[in-house]
Amino acid sequence: MKSVVKSLIGAGLMLSVGTSTADVAEDISRFQSYFLKTYPHLSLQDFQDGPYTFDADKRQQFQAVMEFPPFEDFVERGGKLWSKPFKNGKTFASCFGNDTAKVRPNFPRWDAQKSKVITLEAAIQNCLKSNGEAKWGWKKGKMAYVSAYLTTQADGQIINVVVPNNPKAQAAYEEGKKFFYAKRGQLNMACANCHIDNASKRARGNVLSAALGQTTHFPVWRGKWAKAKGDGFGTLHRRFGGCNKQVRAKPFKSQGREYSNLEYFLTAMSNGMTYNGTAYRE
């Protein structure tokens, strides 16, 4: 009963604040109810911590790392980039407003003018372009630092992705949904196969996270990305590409239609959860 109520909160939030259709609300309710029923000892917000929710040892390690996160300097760097004036004297605030806590929760969203889903990273890039600044890479570096800064600023804000009653927005959502459930690559696996069917189970040395709550804490700092020359930071689309490569599918371009729509669907499924700031992952 409690789990059903909790999942209805997620769907209800969306219906009360935005204008998403009943189909999307139904998807969210079923998605969240599945996880809450499968893991009855966990609350909706517990799923923010991904694989560390399921494994006590890994959770201890995670908590130890998060006491002195290896990414603090990069988040700080993101804050400095946010405030640093462009060549024309303006800053990012001219595009997004001054309340940094409210920036991340605005994305991903349907942009009716451009007729496509706009992610936070795409909006950052648009802001750079409109202010005559050079483009940033999509997956890491400055883009990841600023995005991580904004995710950290949004700690505690509620996720509320709206899918408006508009055929193109609905189509983008459905495309993202289909992507999530479609098997692909030589290993013939869908996102759902790992993150719904096998959530909490192991894939070699790693515990698979639940799809619920996956977007509450990106960009992430990953130990794997910190090896060799990397600084460990990466955006959500960087991770999407890595996952596709792991099932031996050719990855799509970051911030292209496929991954933007996937982000739209996946984030909507976590409606009602709160952002918990950028996080460490293995």
Added chain:
Amino acid sequence: MKKTLLSLVISVLVAFSSTGVIATEMRDAEMRDANFDWNNSMSPAGQAIEAAKAENKKAKKVSFEWRDTSKMIKKATKLAKAGKIKEAIKLAKKAKRQAMNAQHQAMVAKNAGPHLF
């Protein structure tokens, strides 16, 4: 006379060497299978590689290309250039199968959706 005889011997040796035209034809003859297009002047390796490319193009069009297929096609092309025809054809056929499987995945994906709830 001696020079003419020497030239003839060298020509025969070249023709029957691994890089000679006749040797190539004899080798290719063994590689022609049921899929070989007799109206196409391309070699068996060339045909296998082009077939793989054509199928991979279709897989890419439906957004289901696999990670390694185009690398396999490139490798098959290099193998063919190096005269390793059997290996080139084998790899090209593998790449073609991958591309066809990818297209089948795309068809199945049209009905993709949740199955546990």
